[in-house]
Amino acid sequence: MRVVVKVGSSSLSSADGGLQLSSLHSLVDALAAVRERGDEVVLVSSGAIATGLAPLTLPTRPRDLATQQAAASVGQGLLMARYTERFARHDLVVGQVLLTVDDVVRRGHYRNAYRTLARLLDLGVVPVVNENDTVATQEIRFGDNDRLAALVAHLVHADRLVLLSDVDGLYDGNPSRPGARLLRHVHGEADLEDVDIAAPGASRVGTGGMVTKVEAARIATGAGIPVVLTSAANVNLALNGGREVGTTFHPTGRRRPTRLLWLAHATxxxxxxxxxxxxxxxxxxxxxxxxxxxxxxxxxxxxxxxxxxxxxxxxxxxxxxxxxxxxxxxxxxxxxxxxxxxxxxxxxxxxxxxxxxxxxxxx
Missing domain, CATH: 2.30.130.10 (PUA domain)
Known part of the structure; x- marks a missing residue:
């Protein structure tokens, strides 16, 4: 089995906005367990900008593009260093893959992206994918890696996509309000008709919210890939499949060319x-x-x-x-x-x- 796991900035960050090493270690240990049982894993990780805040003495995520890119430049190397160190404890090698829209829309670029990811997996490497925030513009403005994860899942022919968030699944309303109901299964658009997902996330460091996660689920399930949405705290349950956890989005369509998925949903x-x-x-x-x-x-x-x-x-x-x-x-x-x-x-x-x-x- 091949699984793509996406983790957001809010799941890796501490209360003051810096990188929470205990959260990163728990994630890596869970992914290593997946590898130890013989499955392949691709990690799509946000967190570069959040990781760069503390070294630059920035109290919160900056609003202007230039400072966001500066924080990403500082933070990406630090983030990869932490992943490299922790995966090495499990005798696993990681490889950094930074992507932009062009890498998956333009024909020559997306073929190169596919070949790189495929070869990394063949070599037993755990690819760690992120948007190339230091040079990107649209990605930072429109924000999270959720849709990128859906595209990568399609690109590498994944059997499952797991979206890790700071909430334990998709609710039919604001989960902080009484009476909000967790949706265990989504089989299509009809199941989302009465769901309010417009409220942004509460994180000070992330840019995504439930809107981008549902859109990512649409992209992946439309290409035949099931999606599990849950909290990072549930990562072991989500990856082991021992019992029902979070929200499962069931496939609604079949595969089609990867760059056409991105062209339809993310441009x-x-x-x-x-x-x-x-x-x-x-x-x-x-x-x-x-x-x-x-x-x-x-x-x-x-x-x-x-x-x-x-x-x-x-x-x-x-x-x-x-x-x-x-x-x-x-x-x-x-x-x-x-x-x-x-x-x-x-x-x-x-x-x-x-x-x-x-x-x-x-x-």
Whole structure:
């Protein structure tokens, strides 16, 4: 069995915001037990920014991006050193893997990410994955590693994803209020209709909340991977599977290309292309590529390879894809055939605006 475990900053941090070594040690010991019984494990760990607070004498998580990145730069090395030391007590080697959106959306990058993780597991290494906070922008703003963990679970063909939090599962309301009920099983969207997950987490160092965890569960279960959500204190129970713990999200779909999962759930379009009715049908029903002839409008500023929203004439997003041209090039291509474009502008224009392999339907 191969399991991906994600732990949040709040589960690794002390009351003053620094790294809580006892919590980290308990986590590592539980993961080592998984390895000792012959299973593979990938750890997706938040905590770099939180770990960097104390050395920089920062009382709380900074709000500005530059200071967040400085804290991550200081904290990531310290965090990995602690993981390396504790796993070594179990004769296990760890390997650091830092990812950004590009590493899992752009075709060449995500193949490299897959090869690296696969080889680490083949060599018996425990990969420790985190967002590359020192250079990332969108990841820090939109925050936690929950969705990244779901993507990594799909990327490494995991059998299960375990999300460790500071609460023991998903409740139908604020768990601090009387009457809130723990949901033991979620089989689909119908089970979430009356669940209030809008309240942010109470942690001073984490950025996630129940919203990102439920979204991560949607991504993973939509790709056929069961998810267990519980507290870090329950990590042994969650990994041993001896009895029911936390909330189990059951699979709702089947696997599909990893980067398309991320494209659908964890990116926002940097621009829009408006499609005529024929193009909408070709994409949503025929699973075709998007050609310039079916595009009637272009908005936003984007570069080739960026995600863009593909909208119908009413402005409803029907798909998202990685565009093959810069926004400065697209207007002169609208409504024209690729053959005519090649004759007038050169052979490099005889291709799709968005290839079907780089496109995910949203409706």
């Amino acid at each position: 926002t379009g940097k621009g829009t292309l408006t499609l005529d009715a024929g193009a909408v049908r070709a994409l949503t029903e025929g699973r075709a590529s998007l050609l310039p002839a079916g595009v009637t409008g272009c908005a936003g500023t984007f570069d080739a390879g960026d995600p863009v929203d593909l909208v119908d004439e009413a402005g409803t997003a029907v798909a998202r894809g990685l565009v093959a041209y810069d926004s400065t090039e697209v207007p002169k291509m609208l409504g024209r055939s690729t053959r005519d474009l090649a004759v007038e502008l050169g052979p490099e224009y005889e291709r799709e605006l968005v290839h079907r392999d780089d496109l995910v339907v949203l409706v």
